[in-house]
Amino acid sequence: MTEPASLALIPYYGPAPHEHHESLRRSGVRVASRRQDSSIDAARATLLETGLRQPEIDVFVFIDSDVEFTRAGYDQLVRSCEETRGVVGGCYLSKSLTGGGMLVGSPKDVPAELKFYEEGGLYPAKTLGMGFTAIHRDACARIARHHELPKIFFPVGVDGGMLCHAFFMPLVRDNQYVREDYSFCLRATDAGVPLFFDTRPDVVHHGMHGFRLEDAAYRSAKNPGLSFQIERG
Numbered sequence: 247m248t249e250p251a252s253l254a255l256i257p258y259y260g261p262a263p264h265e266h267h268e269s270l271r272r273s274g275v276r277v278a279s280r281r282q283d284s285s286i287d288a289a290r291a292t293l294l295e296t297g298l299r300q301p302e303i304d305v306f307v308f309i310d311s312d313v314e315f316t317r318a319g320y321d322q323l324v325r326s327c328e329e330t331r332g333v334v335g336g337c338y339l340s341k342s343l344t345g346g347g348m349l350v351g352s353p354k355d356v357p358a359e360l361k362f363y364e365e366g367g368l369y370p371a372k373t374l375g376m377g378f379t380a381i382h383r384d385a386c387a388r389i390a391r392h393h394e395l396p397k398i399f400f401p402v403g404v405d406g407g408m409l410c411h412a413f414f415m416p417l418v419r420d421n422q423y424v425r426e427d428y429s430f431c432l433r434a435t436d437a438g439v440p441l442f443f444d445t446r447p448d449v450v451h452h453g454m455h456g457f458r459l460e461d462a463a464y465r466s467a468k469n470p471g472l473s474f475q476i477e478r479g
Contacts, residue, residue: 249321250305250328252380253278253297257289258311267309273317276303280402287414287426288400290376295410298386304328310377312452313338319378319447326368327380332440333431335374337362338449350375350451351431353443366445374441376427378449385439389413392437 254270256279271277278296280289297306305327326334340348354370390411397409414426431441
């Protein structure tokens, strides 16, 4: 089975992306990276536009520089995105010790149980973080068409720039600021684009420590499969 053509998009701030990001390039995956000099929504918009200008590529995978993953997890995300032709995010936790190990993003309909790794699968999502998330070309076209998004000029580096759809421009909803990744998800939902968590990839979010899904379940040992209860309320 031929893997769908994909492009890894890596925004970063400060040092260059970690070694495991460069390993993607060495394994033959196309990679585009951009230093986030000012706003993350501009970095994401220009990276996505870089991918959209390559017609042979249908799946664009955002990978934050503080996220660790495996090649198998990357390939799984790409396959799921091609299958759904929507937006598919890997599950990972916030990296704040005071954040309670919260899942970045939220399920659409909270199930009684989420299963991960070998036992995992696709779950409809309401919002997704962009730290390890695949976006299909068709989803971008639907969002731009539904919202009649114009192309606006985004600066890139010191002297350059490009015209891009403002997919990630922060919104204001209910008198509250909505950060760039959730703003993208709101635009996608309004356009009828499906959003999913794929709970099979093993993703680590690096901060003062490396946070993986076991931390939310108060389990420290890595397991081949993992599930835990989610309380409503």
